[in-house]
Amino acid sequence: MWYVMQVASGQEKRTVFLIEKMVSEGVLKSCFLPTRRLKKKFHGTWHELTEKLFPGYVFLTTDQPRLLYEELKEIPALTRILGRCGDYFTPLSERDMQMMEKLQSGTKDGGKIRAEISQIVIEEGKQIRILSGPLRNLEGQIKKLNLHKRIAEVELEFMGSKSVVYLGIEMVERLGEEGTRRESP
DSSP: OEEEEEEOTTOHHHHHHHHHHHSOBTTBSEEEOOEEEEEEEETTEEEEEEEESSTTEEEEEOSOHHHHHHHHTTOTTEEEETTEETTEEOOOOHHHHHHHHHHHTTOEETTEEEEOOEEEEEEGGGEEEEEESGGGGOGGGEEEEETTTTEEEEEEEETTEEEEEEEEEEEEEEEOGGGOEEOOO
């Protein structure tokens, strides 16, 4: 099962390192940060980057939640284990797991979540069609597209509350009047 731990923002990679170093082998299956690929323009050119999808959170998988919980209490970077219920913590719900699978859009990075860049076409009348990527599964949850910054703002329900995530987009082509192609920026 998957579990989520809240940590100090900016300390996610350090926390993953500490967990992988301090938690017993066999108790922890994996510890990771879901990421997203996107493009940013700096120094006049576009560069592809990988960023954290959920800053301030670390994801863990285990079949032994009670043992994991006990060992995590010894990690100095631990802020809060989410979904705490009773003596230990509870796994992500089936709905949250399905949402994470949608974000993955068929791409696995060592069993971890990585949201790829979605390819889009802008059709006549500024209608947007999603060709590939995680946005293809999330059309109804897109709140805003920023074509200049190549970012889609997506509102998701995650762990019982609404969260906004930003996913990368790439405009493949733009169709003008009567379906004719125009150069995309």
